[in-house]
Every structure is written in structure tokens, then in C-alpha cells.
Amino acid sequence: MxxxxxxxxxxxxxxxxxxxxxxxxxxxxxxxxxxxxxxxxxxxxxxxxxxxxxxxxxxxxxxxxxxxxxxxxxxxxxxxxxxxxxxxxxxxxxxxxxxxxxxxxxxxxxxxxxxxxxxxxxxxxxxxxxxxxxxxxxxxxxxxxxxxxxxxxxxxxxxxxxxxxxxxxxWEHFKDIIPDGTVFEKFPSLKKGSYYFTLGSLSKRKNLRWIAEYAKEHPEEHFAVSGKAISGLVPPELKDLQTLKNVTLLGYVSDAQVKCLMQNAAAFIFPSYYEGFGIPPLEALCCGTPAVISKSASLPGIYGTAAHYIDADSTNCSISDLLKEPVSSPDEVLETYxxxxxxxxxxxxxxxx
Structure with missing residues (x-):
């Protein structure tokens, strides 16, 4: 060698x-x-x-x-x-x-x-x-x-x-992180078990447009969006999200806060239209949190039947209805990757x- x-x-x-x-x-x-x-x-x-x-x-x-x-x-x-x-x-x-x-x-x-x-x-x-x-x-x-x-x-x-x-x-880095619940003190509008969480840099491919459109159509459902903006790659939908009462923009959150948010979310939402892999849904699955992800790029090939799927170009769906549909155990995915x-x-x- x-x-x-x-x-x-x-x-x-x-x-x-x-x-x-x-x-x-x-x-x-x-x-x-x-x-x-x-x-x-x-x-x-x-x-x-x-x-x-x-x-x-x-x-x-x-x-x-x-x-x-x-x-x-x-x-x-x-x-x-x-x-x-x-x-x-x-x-x-x-x-x-x-x-x-x-x-x-x-x-x-x-x-x-x-x-x-x-x-x-x-x-x-x-x-x-x-x-x-x-x-x-x-x-x-x-x-x-x-x-x-x-x-x-x-x-x-x-x-x-x-x-x-x-x-x-x-995903193993995530299992050793100790959850930090102070994020709920900072954002009292978030009620455990009653929000959808999405994580990622606020770049275009993370598809905040989907979150913005769905949140507008479903004002009774609450979204927590974390992530730091990347120069020039920030979508215009970020401005829409800032005006929606049912969206909480968290900005940068620590790994410990992310884990706490994952554990207490009704589901993790990942509408990206382009991912080479996509680690966050693995982190959600290892917490026992349902993952709702787009059927785009690498995601279906990795997560198979362990996740719920949305169309990255359409909000013509109901997350709550999707979550009622059965999925397979995440064990095989977590053991493989x-x-x-x-x-x-x-x-x-x-x-x-």
C-alpha cells in the first residue's frame, strides 16, 4: 500500500x-x-x-x-x-x-x-x-x-x-449527543409533539418553497425551521416564511438542540430536491421520529420503505394523512448506513x- x-x-x-x-x-x-x-x-x-x-x-x-x-x-x-x-x-x-x-x-x-x-x-x-x-x-x-x-x-x-x-x-454521531431542551425556553411557541421540524442550511436545494407553500395552505399546522443562510443561495421563500405565524425560524441551533427538536417533533420534514445523500433523515429515524422526505435524487434509494414521501414540486398532500400510512422499520437502513x-x-x- x-x-x-x-x-x-x-x-x-x-x-x-x-x-x-x-x-x-x-x-x-x-x-x-x-x-x-x-x-x-x-x-x-x-x-x-x-x-x-x-x-x-x-x-x-x-x-x-x-x-x-x-x-x-x-x-x-x-x-x-x-x-x-x-x-x-x-x-x-x-x-x-x-x-x-x-x-x-x-x-x-x-x-x-x-x-x-x-x-x-x-x-x-x-x-x-x-x-x-x-x-x-x-x-x-x-x-x-x-x-x-x-x-x-x-x-x-x-x-x-x-x-x-x-x-x-x-448517523452514529447522533446517538452520543445529549439533548438540550433550552430551545423550548427560547421558542415558547413550539409545543412538544405538535410541530414539524425541518433542518438544513437555508440554501435553494433544501426547498423552503415547499415548506412556505404548505404552511400557507395549512395554517393550523406548525413548522420549526432551523438552518443558517448561505450567501447568495438563499431562496426568496425565506421572506415568506418570516411572515407566517405558523412557522418558527430557529436560525442556528446546536447539535444538542437539534436532537431535542427531533425527539419532540411530530415528524421530520425534508423536502430537498437535490441531495447526494441526506444525513438528517437518518438522525430523525434513529430518534424514532417519522421522516417525511421528497422522492428526489438519492433519497428514495437510501430510505426505501422506511420513510414517507412527498413530491418536491407539489404540496398537494396532507402530512397528517401521510403519517397514518405504514412504513417499514428503520433498523435495516440504520444498520446499513x-x-x-x-x-x-x-x-x-x-x-x-
Whole structure:
């Protein structure tokens, strides 16, 4: 097995889906490593510094001031100097032959270019699509998180089957979180068991339009919406939500508050029209909370008969009626999609190349 150098750029980002995936998978892969030569290259200004027993930690003298600069030059230089193959988790990688192993969780900017409307967001779109193409063409293995994403990558960039590997997400981080009920003190309008909860960054693909339209049509039903706005990718429906009396906008909430909200919701609503995987419904299912999700992108292939489904483009339904319909036990889904399984699959791939 070749020497592997992990790109620690995710340690300088907020802990959202991709960053959590990297953090959780590496923590478990560290326990599986025996004689493999695996290191992680961490920027000097990382927000957190992990403690590993078997993954060697290399702290760079360089700080991340620009993620493109880090990926294209600093991390590439470290791979070159240490004669290592890079492992990149964040949909980005050095250009050309130093691309290494690289994750493409999805190709959102390729599939939905119109969601990137402002000047800054058009630059983000260009940068994302540059990385998609580079990884698809130059990665030693293209790693992704679902059958849906694998199919989209193969079709869009003509990636052969043998070059792409699927390593799905997990949920175990959620079971160790202690619920924080102070969120109900902060938002007294929320009554336990009588609201629907939706979670995610307030970006267009999370489909707040669906929530806004449904809430308008059903003023007797209450919604709690958490999430932090992403520059330029915020839908206009956010303004509508701010005016609705039956919608509580929570803003950023901690993991502990999220767990408490999940546990006490009548259902978790996830109307996204585009997800490479979609972790939040797993978190809901592990709490015993019904998940109502859109039948779009990766979601049906992952959640199967364990969830209730809505049309991302239509609110012509009744959530309360949907919840009366039977679903299968979530046990098989929760046993299949774990970080433990992901870590073992990733290590097997690294060992075989």
C-alpha cells in the first residue's frame, strides 16, 4: 500500500455534512489501521485538532487563507514532498496527477447551475465544476456517497464503473449527543409533539418553497425551521416564511438542540430536491421520529420503505394523512448506513490500490 496523506482542509470549515462525514469516518478508520502508512496534513489554523492513535498528524506551517490556494498548492506540495497519495474529502483536490483519492459527494453545481445566480455564486459554480471535472478525470479513485451520485458522475463525466466507489454516510454521531431542551425556553411557541421540524442550511436545494407553500395552505399546522443562510443561495421563500405565524425560524441551533427538536417533533420534514445523500433523515429515524422526505435524487434509494414521501414540486398532500400510512422499520437502513461501515470500505479501497 502506498503512503496516504489526508487533506485536513475540512478541519477549517464549519461542521456540516461533508465535514462531519470526514471527521466521523476518520475517527473510526483510525481504529482499523494496523501497519498502513496514513497521515493527515492539518493547516496551522485548524478549528480543531483531532487525536488519533494510528493516523500520523502532520501540522503544516501554512494557514488556510484561501481554500483553492491550499488545495492547489500547499496540499499538493506536501504530497509531493512526502511522496504520498492524497485523500480528499471536500469535493476539491489538487489538479492533475496529484489529485489522489477524492470524494465527490454530489455534482450540484453541474446539475443545477441556475441555483447559482449572484456574481459570487457564479464564481463558486465555476470553481466547483472545475473540481468536479478534475476529480472525475484525474483521481486515482472517485469516491462518492450514493448510487444516485455515482450514476450522475458517471453520466456527466464519462467515468468508468471501475473507477468510482461508493462509501455512504452514517448517523452514529447522533446517538452520543445529549439533548438540550433550552430551545423550548427560547421558542415558547413550539409545543412538544405538535410541530414539524425541518433542518438544513437555508440554501435553494433544501426547498423552503415547499415548506412556505404548505404552511400557507395549512395554517393550523406548525413548522420549526432551523438552518443558517448561505450567501447568495438563499431562496426568496425565506421572506415568506418570516411572515407566517405558523412557522418558527430557529436560525442556528446546536447539535444538542437539534436532537431535542427531533425527539419532540411530530415528524421530520425534508423536502430537498437535490441531495447526494441526506444525513438528517437518518438522525430523525434513529430518534424514532417519522421522516417525511421528497422522492428526489438519492433519497428514495437510501430510505426505501422506511420513510414517507412527498413530491418536491407539489404540496398537494396532507402530512397528517401521510403519517397514518405504514412504513417499514428503520433498523435495516440504520444498520446499513453507518460510519463504521464507511470506514472499513474506505480502508479496503486504500489498501487495494
Amino acid at each position: 502506498n503512503r496516504i496523506l489526508i487533506n485536513g482542509n475540512f478541519l477549517c470549515r464549519n461542521l456540516t455534512g461533508i465535514e462531519r462525514f470526514a471527521w466521523e469516518v476518520l475517527a473510526r478508520m483510525d481504529k482499523c489501521i494496523k501497519d498502513e502508512d496514513i497521515s493527515i496534513y492539518i493547516p496551522a489554523n485548524a478549528k480543531v485538532f483531532p487525536e488519533y492513535k494510528n493516523i500520523h498528524i502532520v501540522i503544516s506551517e501554512k494557514q488556510i487563507r484561501s481554500f483553492p490556494l491550499w488545495d492547489l498548492f500547499y496540499f499538493k506540495g506536501a504530497c509531493k514532498k512526502l511522496k504520498a497519495i492524497g485523500l480528499n474529502f471536500s469535493n476539491t483536490a489538487p489538479l492533475g496527477k496529484y489529485c489522489g483519492f477524492a470524494f465527490l459527494h454530489d455534482i450540484y453545481a453541474k446539475d443545477y447551475p441556475k441555483d447559482f445566480a449572484g456574481f459570487k455564486d457564479k464564481l463558486i459554480k465555476i470553481y466547483c465544476r472545475l473540481n468536479y471535472r478534475n476529480i472525475a478525470k484525474n483521481a486515482k479513485k472517485v469516491l462518492t456517497v450514493s448510487e444516485f451520485s455515482a450514476a450522475r458522475i458517471k453520466k456527466a463525466y464519462k467515468v468508468p464503473d471501475e473507477k468510482i466507489k461508493i462509501i455512504p454516510n452514517g 453507518t460510519y463504521e461501515n464507511a470506514a472499513k470500505k474506505l480502508l479496503d479501497i486504500l489498501q487495494s490500490c
